[in-house]
Amino acid sequence: MEMQHCDYFDYWGRGTEVTVSSETTVSPTLFPLVQCTSGSDDKITVGCLAHDFYPKSLTFQWTDASGTSMTSEQYPTAERNSKYTGVSVVKVSKSDWDSRRSLDCSVTHPGGQKSVKVQNNAPIPPKITLLSVPSGDTQTLVCTIENVRPNEYSVKWKKDANSVNGFSTYESSSASSAVSVLEVKKTDWDSKAVYTCEVTHKQQTYTKKTSKAPITVTLNRPSPKDIFRNNQAKLECIVTGQSETDVNEIKIFWQIDGQNVTDNIAESTTQKIKTSTMTRSRTEWQRVNKVRCSAVRDGMTEVNQDLTVQLGDGRKPSVTVHVLPEEVINKGDSAEVTLVCLVSSPVQQDYYIAWSEYIGQETRDYNDGISSLPQKTQHGYLATSVYTTTKEKWNRLKFKCSVWPAGSNNSTTVREVSKAQDVSPLSFALSCTDDAVEEDEFSSLWSTTSSFIFLFISSFVYSVIFSLLKMKRQ
Incomplete structure (x- = not known):
């Protein structure tokens, strides 16, 4: 029986594509690609373009700054004038991209290996902290600005929506940070006006706000009854406000010995009171030195309440x-x-x-x-x-x-x-x-x-x- 040509494919499979050409091997030129802004899902697409290479065979690899491999997508190569172009991309969250600042893209090709660093060229935002300190008949507002250089930033103060003058700005000797100070009359501060420290850095504006806290924070010590009966310590952080809106917008955070704590915490809200309860076993509690409860809301200075435990020297009383x-x-x-x-x-x-x-x-x-x-x-x-x-x-x-x-x-x-x-x-x-x-x-x-x-x-x-x-x- 005569065998048809297609029967060879049925027997051997599709085989391997082989390109026969008189063209010489040309290694690719690499270009980094970075998406300008994040999409609706808060993802940043970072790409690597390999241009004008021959032959077609090329493989991409991605690693982060620590050398750890990353999952990527490689698109089919495109041919033009007997040369090829290929693209590979990775997707990372905006927070990861801001923290990593760069990724490494490398390619393996018959013409040799090449690599390029894909960098985050977006300016590093300055770190701004706004503190409020009472001083006699005035309230002193202190705005600290870090990660800036001289002549690369400007500072403005606002009371509600109006600009305020009379503040002073001082730069550190290292020229990488600055402090801006505004003194506010007690009557103005008591009016609960919102004060804003506005920093413009590389055409981006960053703000921090503060006002007289319309809330009070009370941190209650654990009940001996719970410690003896249930072998556990329960601490209550009670936040009270002048309105339900103030209280509902409050977020309560806990720290033990300077470390953030998020487990075994329950929260409840009734009218103008929000209560957060943190529970620790008796064994855990006997090692605690200091507890902090913080109430945070936009447009309000953070309110902290600390509890210090005197551990003594272990002697029985x-x-x-x-x-x-x-x-x-x-x-x-x-x-x-x-x-x-x-x-x-x-x-x-x-x-x-x-x-x-x-x-x-x-x-x-x-x-x-x-x-x-x-x-x-x-x-x-x-x-x-x-x-x-x-x-x-x-x-x-x-x-x-x-x-x-x-x-x-x-x-x-x-x-x-x-x-x-x-x-x-x-x-x-x-x-x-x-x-x-x-x-x-x-x-x-x-x-x-x-x-x-x-x-x-x-x-x-x-x-x-x-x-x-x-x-x-x-």
């Missing part, structure tokens, strides 16, 4: 529980009895103090008292927690004060008090039992010198306790 019989101000079971837990240490350290009521077997149903931060005394530092109960409960229950030092992984110090114990009529009556795992070196010293110490600090402690009681009633 001396803990005693006392009764204030003077607080039994009424007759009958409705009368109140106030208990005071005193925590003393020679070093400054924060404490988490929780109270529990029980009869018979101990319970993990803890309650928060009214606690104060450690105060300096002649003998060290003293923290107090005040807990009020009814006379009816005092007659039949036991009360326990549990103290955990911040930053410590040691066992909690526990003291117990009840009516069954003998209560002395002294101004602070020692009426506690020691349920702590071990007695620290300060306990015996405290016991032997308690009379002297109580006489010395009685006035100080009374003022602290009654201030806390007054706050509670208010």
Whole structure:
């Protein structure tokens, strides 16, 4: 049987294209291609053009500044006058392109290897920071400008939409940054006008705005109740504003020891209040030194609230529980009895103090008292927690004060008090039992010198306790 020519293709396949020509090999000329602006999807297309090469065979490779290969698209080559042209492109996000600033395109061709650097020639935008500092009867606005050179920028200030004069601009000795300062009258600042620092750099304008913050930020310490009951610390950052619009536009950010935190955070908004709650395990919390909550909104100076934790040196404190019989101000079971837990240490350290009521077997149903931060005394530092109960409960229950030092992984110090114990009529009556795992070196010293110490600090402690009681009633 005679075999047809097409049968060879069926048997061998399409084969490999072979170009036979008398033309000599010509290596390509490379040109970088950069899209001027990003598209609707915030992508930048970067290309590499290989021009006037022969033969047709050519391969593109893309790498970033670190040498990592990148995925690219290679278009079919086009022929003109027996020479070929080829194009390869990569797509990157605008943020990646701004941070990388350049990519490397290389080609492999029979005429040899060539490469070209595709650079981002867009000007690096200056970094602008706007701070507001009160100074007597004026408010000083400080606009810092980085990544600029002399004669390449200009600064303007605006109050709302109107230009403002009377500011001063100073350049650094390195000539790569500058500071512009505007002093504002307190009356103008209190009017909540929006002030703008406007920087023009290489025909691009950059702005930062500020105004008297129409909000307040409160950062609450974790509740000892949550720490003891759930072994976790919950911190609340509460932002209040003059209008719902102000509050809804606020964004709340958290930092722990200078590092941004985004996990285990919940947020809620009710009318003119926005609350952000950050939760950390007890193990995580014992290593924390500083927490920052920041409220940010366009046209407003960033408002920060910091919480510093005094971790101490790990030593266990001396803990005693006392009764204030003077607080039994009424007759009958409705009368109140106030208990005071005193925590003393020679070093400054924060404490988490929780109270529990029980009869018979101990319970993990803890309650928060009214606690104060450690105060300096002649003998060290003293923290107090005040807990009020009814006379009816005092007659039949036991009360326990549990103290955990911040930053410590040691066992909690526990003291117990009840009516069954003998209560002395002294101004602070020692009426506690020691349920702590071990007695620290300060306990015996405290016991032997308690009379002297109580006489010395009685006035100080009374003022602290009654201030806390007054706050509670208010």
